[in-house]
Amino acid sequence: MPNADTVVVLDFETTGLSPTMGDRAIEIGAVRIENGEITGRFQELMNPGQRISGFIEDYTGITNSMLKHAPSCEEVMSQFADFISGYNLVAHNASFDKRFLDAELSNISRTYSGQFACSMLVARRIYPHAPDHKLGTLVRYANIPSDGAFHRALYDSEMAAKLWQAMLRTIEKQTVLPEIPFKLLQKIAKTPKNSVRALLEHS
């Protein structure tokens, strides 16, 4: 059985910001972290059945010609549903990725059992003095080595995973807990900024 505190850190590239406005996923990237080690990776382009805008081509480097012969969203998301089965999930600004995960899995009548935690909400509390809380800024702020090639799904999920692990190490120094439970991370994300220290001291 998977450990409840094993997580899959995931990132979608999409045609836009809102599945309710007709936007679709075009790439999914994810890494599985078990006992602090990356033990699995997933990356696939997928054909959304619509042309992507010039803005998205420029933003991601993913072109219409790259997607032309990619497998369908349905095929890729079916494999991805298997990859995340039984694991809790992490994403940077998780509400965005959760909307696309829910929409794409709903299209193929699949579900998932894991819960989401958001690395951006945790970072706002653990790194309150960062210049901002964009993924790229936080990676630099936490001194995580990076070649700067953001906005591809696997790369961003790897960077978010390293940020997640860096925040876990920071939190560990502020508690007496030998390991930081996933539920505590979810709780940190929902705790008012000025109450986080007290929460950790009493955990």
Place this chain on the structure above:
DNA sequence: TGCCAGGCCCTCTTTAGGGCCTT
């Protein structure tokens, strides 16, 4: 780099508005 949406957060708030973050 922007627009589109939505959830969270802050404040000159709660009968609200606007910034952040994701593509």
